[in-house]
Amino acid sequence: MLNKTSRMLMTGALGLAVAGGATAQDDTVEFGWTAWSDAEFVTKLAARLINERTDVEAELTQTDIAPQYQGVAEGDIDAMMMAWLPATHGDYYEEVAADVENLGVLYNGARLGWVVPDYIPEDQLSSLADLNDPDVQDKLDGTITGIDPGAGLTSLSEEALETYELGGYNLQTSSGAGMTAALERAVGRDEWLVATGWSPHWKFGAYELRYLEDPEGALGGPERVHTLARSGFSAEQPEIAAMLSRMYIPIDQLQKYMFEARETSYEEAIGAFIEENPDRIDYWLTGDV
Numbered sequence: 001m002l003n004k005t006s007r008m009l010m011t012g013a014l015g016l017a018v019a020g021g022a023t024a025q026d027d028t029v030e031f032g033w034t035a036w037s038d039a040e041f042v043t044k045l046a047a048r049l050i051n052e053r054t055d056v057e058a059e060l061t062q063t064d065i066a067p068q069y070q071g072v073a074e075g076d077i078d079a080m081m082m083a084w085l086p087a088t089h090g091d092y093y094e095e096v097a098a099d100v101e102n103l104g105v106l107y108n109g110a111r112l113g114w115v116v117p118d119y120i121p122e123d124q125l126s127s128l129a130d131l132n133d134p135d136v137q138d139k140l141d142g143t144i145t146g147i148d149p150g151a152g153l154t155s156l157s158e159e160a161l162e163t164y165e166l167g168g169y170n171l172q173t174s175s176g177a178g179m180t181a182a183l184e185r186a187v188g189r190d191e192w193l194v195a196t197g198w199s200p201h202w203k204f205g206a207y208e209l210r211y212l213e214d215p216e217g218a219l220g221g222p223e224r225v226h227t228l229a230r231s232g233f234s235a236e237q238p239e240i241a242a243m244l245s246r247m248y249i250p251i252d253q254l255q256k257y258m259f260e261a262r263e264t265s266y267e268e269a270i271g272a273f274i275e276e277n278p279d280r281i282d283y284w285l286t287g288d289v
Helices: 004-010 037-053 065-074 090-099 128-132 134-139 152-163 176-189 238-246 251-263 266-276 278-286
Strands: 028-033 057-062 079-085 100-117 143-145 170-172 195-199 209-211 223-230
Touching (some): 028 065, 037 266, 037 278, 065 079, 065 090, 065 223, 079 100, 090 100, 100 152, 100 176, 100 238, 143 176, 143 195, 152 170, 152 195, 238 278
Parallel strands (some): 028 079, 143 170
Antiparallel strands (some): 100 195, 100 209
């Protein structure tokens, strides 16, 4: 969820992170992944299935999102499972679309927006436009709780402040962890809070939250998250490519296991997913319904 400036700064960063090339061994598949909870869950899930159920070895390389697009396009990594389309990563994808394989949608309903605890009355705050109400602004202490200063969601949130003429508000940037810590405190005290958010995220499994309506579309619309692979991957790894193309997880279910991963570990949550969804796992691996 990085903006264009961040992308330009990181464009050359992939080299050492994925040195050695993805095609050095035909029996090895290398995934790029970003330290986002959904990316970590789905990528480690795919890697575990490959390692335990096929003759191929899956390896993981953690790096930022922009170098992943570059790495897949140049063949330095085999696949990434975190392409937010059509808008959030639209610029990245446009630059590499001719050089990658799109293996399909991993989950629907991804989105960016501003969220509030569900105990805040909807008749007082249901839309970004309602933030102009002086009583609402007072209850929120004129603050929108944000994430990293360089994140694309932060840039969009700054634009939303202008679009809705919310000059009396301060977008308080910190980090994803800082945002969720502030949300946890507010929920524990039944306080009013507006936070920048996205789906999928474990916080929707932890708390009763809702998105504020965005009638001007300042924060974008629904997104689909796709799996991308390097050119030629399907021909060289047909079994793995077919498995990845069949992988699909309803977003509510994904958020449930993301929350479980936070409470336990990704390894335990992935193990629980595999155990509790045998038919789906078999379909991913074999194509048999």
